[in-house]
Amino acid sequence: MSTVTSQRVMLAKEAGLVGRISDFFWKHPHVFLALMLAPPLLWLGIIYLGSLLALLLQSFFSIDDYSGLVNYEFTLSTYGQLLNETNLDIIIRTVSMAVIVTLFSALIAFPIAYYAARYAKGKWKAFFYLGVMLPLWSSYLVKIYAWKLILAKEGILTWLLTKLNLLWLLDAWLSLPVIGGNSLSVSYTGTFIVFVYVWLPFMILPIQASLERVPVNLIEASSDLGSTPQQTFRHVLLPLALPGIVAGSIFTFSLTLGDYIIPQIIGSSRLFIGQAVYAQQGTAGNIPLAAAFTVVPIIIMGLYLWMARRMGAFDAL
């Protein structure tokens, strides 16, 4: 009897302001949810989507040929401009570079990740992690400038190849159209090498994560059932590791698509999308065209992510 009374007293005490508020929330759970979600949603909505929308909106304006001022009237002419030869060249150049860099990164990263996931143990594992991560710790610019010196005409690589009497190999490569050039550091090959180097860790780590999740007994079962190592790889290992490869490719692909520093320092001065945005916005003051250019990677990445999701890439993140 006495315990019941004391409980009543406690309830009565709590029925102050705090109590009433908590009662209110208890009775109206949706209000509580809305209140908790509002700040992050506002953040996402205003800061992120809002700025994106403002950008997209710009691309529907045009620039006045005469004064160079932005004409705030709805038009699709800027998108028409985006599809002229020069700009189409830039888009094709960037996307092909991103595709090739992604493919090569995957090709190089897979064996490394496989070794790390399957064979490296203890100290070696730690060493491996350090090895992969270490380049990420130093400044991106320092690495690129270092590569410029390595790839230069009178750089380390040329010196090494001269010592090995292999300079003819480099010259033969550089005499090829498109991918060649005066030296590695002013050719697409150089840009490609540096892109692969800089983004490789972003490919290795997700592949390793997905390989570690492949049960060893599945591979053993596959060979017990008489399949050759190639067959095991094709039908068991690769499909199971694919989400990791796709996850890694999202990084390498989108990073290559958006980068504007590497192609400026290493390469033939031909523009990539990021540089085009910078030049149109900063130099020409043609914000509509710059905005239209930024829409291109958004669309490409949208399609890419949609495909990646269907392949289960987000399970491996």
Next chain:
Amino acid sequence: MKQILKSCTALTLSLAFCTQVIAQEALKELGKGEGELSIVAWAGYIERGDTDKAYDWVSSFEKETGCKVSVKTAATSDEMVALMNEGGFDLVTASGDASLRLVAGKRVQPINTNLIPSWKNVDKRLQEAPWYTVKGVHYGVPYVWGPNVLMYNTEVFKDKPPKSWNVVFEEMNLPDGKSNKGRIQAYDGPIHIADAANYLMFHKPELGIKSPYELNEDQYKAALDVLRGQRKLAGRYWHDAMIQVDDFKNEGVVASGSWPFQVNLLKSEKQPVASEFPEEGTTGWADTTMLHAESSHPNCAYMWMEHSLSAKVQGDVSAWFGANPSVGAACKGNELLTDEGCATNGYNDFDKIKFWRTPVSKCESQSECVPYHRWVSDYIGVIGGR
């Protein structure tokens, strides 16, 4: 959704209107300093002895006037225009390809030269310069200027220094017997089209180019053709002065348009380079200290303009940057610049220089010219191989 789009448009429109400023009049008289001054400048233009103790022209100004100087450095003319459009700054050291844009955009205000005692010392060649004087009204005071010279490797050219810009525009064998293909460079900015136009002005007078910054469609097309030829010769285009320095050292580049800054730097590192004023003349930059239309510290700004025109400051800046002073007296007796400094940096070649200006469609020498934003997109195309 439609509603959001509409309100966004309305917002942008209202912002566009807000930034419109009514034409201003110059200051009538000076008051006391406001205690502060913010300047947008090229790197190395406003030094307070942080990099090298000998190069300091801010500390003394602060002590005398009580105006605390803060500097925002910008890397390109376009960045400067963008910063000035944002506002919040008092002064900018604008090059000729930015200054008229700032005037046209009404981001800078006219200057009353009577309030600047040192104005009378300014080089007569610069006093009415068209890159900051519009209809007789001055929108600033000259800071320093310099040419875009032809830098070359003395080991390759030996005793035959290049007399013409053709070494960077046309394929030929250099004095060392090898082709110039892949061994030359060009500036990675649309304003480089003017260099090609300048070259044509000399070699193809039938095109009738009056100014390399005022080109009609035919002249413009001819200039782009010259640059397309150059694309086949140039491995890379230089954007950053330090990258060009590196390319002369490690990339086998032997000739390129350049600034005295890089020439002096390479020479100081004992590299075999020299520079030349080719027969066609050159383009160049002349920078102007301009005052923001809504400056909140105009008195300090006028004091700085006065200070910036003193022979000492002019000489020091020129020595530091490899530029030329706008005040003749600075050429003599400056410890840092030395008495040969002006000649080295091209002080006597003023007449051979066609200074950077922003190409506009409404030009003086003919009915209609190709505007700057087309220079930008077409130059991208040329570099891309179109």
